Amino acid sequence: MLLNIFKNTVLLFVLVFISCASKTKEKISDSTEIIEHVQLTEQIPNEAILVGANQTEAYLPLLKGKRVGVVANQTSVIFKEGDYTHLVDSLVSLKVDLKKVFAPEHGFRGTADAGEVVKDGIDTKTGLPIVSLYGKNKKPTAAQLQDIDLIIFDIQDVGARFYTYISSLHYVMEACAEAKIPVLIFDRPNPNGHYIDGPILEKEHTSFVGMHPIPVVHGMTIGEYAKMINGEKWLKNGIRCDITVIAMKNYSHDAKYDLPIKPSPNLPNAKSINLYPSLCFFEGTNVSAGRGTDKQFQVFGSPFLNTEIFPFTYQFMPEPNEGAKHPKHQDRICHGMDLSNSAYLSEINLSYVINAYKATGDKKSFFNNFFTKLAGTQKLQKQIESGLSAEEIKKTWVSGLAEYDAMRQTYLLYK
Known part of the structure; x- marks a missing residue:
């Protein structure tokens, strides 16, 4: 197992660079x-x-x-x-x-x-x-x-x-x-x-x-x-x-x-870590983000998603494992998407949660109170419920991100 964890990292920290670093x-x-x-x-x-x-x-x-x-x-x-x-x-x-x-x-x-x-x-x-x-x-x-x-x-x-x-x-x-x-x-x-x-x-x-x-x-x-x-x-x-x-x-x-x-039991690899900011929103819904599988935060799905509304072709069944003793939808077939081979993200992908909301049968039970805590605002849930696209929602973030980035620059240690 150690060999798998450190595959391609044997030279991760080459000390020869220390002597020439200023x-x-x-x-x-x-x-x-x-x-x-x-x-x-x-x-x-x-x-x-x-x-x-x-x-x-x-x-x-x-x-x-x-x-x-x-x-x-x-x-x-x-x-x-x-x-x-x-x-x-x-x-x-x-x-x-x-x-x-x-x-x-x-x-x-x-x-x-x-x-x-x-x-x-x-x-x-x-x-x-x-x-x-x-x-x-x-x-x-x-x-x-x-x-x-x-x-x-x-x-x-x-x-x-x-x-x-x-x-x-x-x-x-x-x-x-x-x-x-x-x-x-x-x-x-x-x-x-x-x-x-x-x-x-x-x-x-x-x-x-x-x-x-x-x-x-x-x-x-x-x-x-x-x-x-x-x-x-x-x-x-x-x-x-x-x-x-x-x-x-x-x-x-x-x-x-x-x-x-x-870094934690349900972030097992680089793909899960890269998808985490986009898929963690599902923790505030009735959709599983893959806890209880071997593809945590690389898949999402639910027994309640209508595959006729959106072509969800992937199926999985959550079962107890390390880091998920009682996973959401345990022992139930979930319909959704496998993102383990998706492109590397440099932004939050809102299409996952938007499409899942559109495909859910009972929309009143889709969100729970935790979603607002994860989003940090009630606006995101309301925007999704009102049918806004990912692009329309992201436009509302622009000014806040610009102000934050200006503040952030003051504290950066690395370019």
Whole structure:
């Protein structure tokens, strides 16, 4: 299985580029420090991208003498040629004084269902306490931070507003700002970082799947997003967190990057990650996005879609599996589309949800309340119900996206 996960990634992080990369240390603001940021002048192959966690020479001096907590999951790794070691295991072996691990949605090892409560526990490999940041305890408490001098945040994001790791980032930054604890952020590529798209979230629809006034596809890395949270004063009472970003080397937003480790149980490959911003809207409908199959977020379908209205030729039957213990429409035949061989997207494709709505028999039961939380606005549902085309709907996003992009430019670390 390891060979499959790392197929074509043996040379993912070629260290020969390190010696010739120029190094700078840039102070962005009084509370944000960027370390090892390389300004790119040309497209550099993805094999040369060096993630923050790999740059031990940049951050180990910052950990010396500190009691450290880590926000991590299965993607928090230090890459080697054809292999990797988990960040937590590496830091333990390097005698860093780790006190605890904070686990976001899907848990420390990344096997929990979406929405499943992640429980506190003990990491069997290291013996470290694991503190859940999903469920009732989404924000670290003062007691949980009492024995911590510094927090490391190292989570692979996929660039969609409703992917909850940026919400966890917000709460970690807020708790640490209140406790005057600095946060060290290890940056990683955004596989959907090559575009921005979608409606801007409206304040009245704020939730854990959308906390900030940004579009569905935000076009930022975790490090850049943390800068935006600080700069736009989105933390409670406008407080600012003392953050240091270990920036990547040789990364560009235009680079196509395939994640070597799946970021969550239902995003198993590059195709699912690319389709996720378009297909996740189905989570707020009676249509399955493939949970309970081996093509999660690569297919969609429902028992209620009329194949005479729209030529849905693909069929599947959801069954329980990793990440979907009770999938939508379990053991029922779903009619829909297989998108696993579709073209690479550089925008949200609204035709999927629009065509599914047109083909559903009982339109009153198509949407549920979660759809508005995912969209961040009630307008999208109303636009689909009124029969607007994808092009007509997208025209209503233009001014909001332009304003957002102007704001976003202030916080970008990579071209």
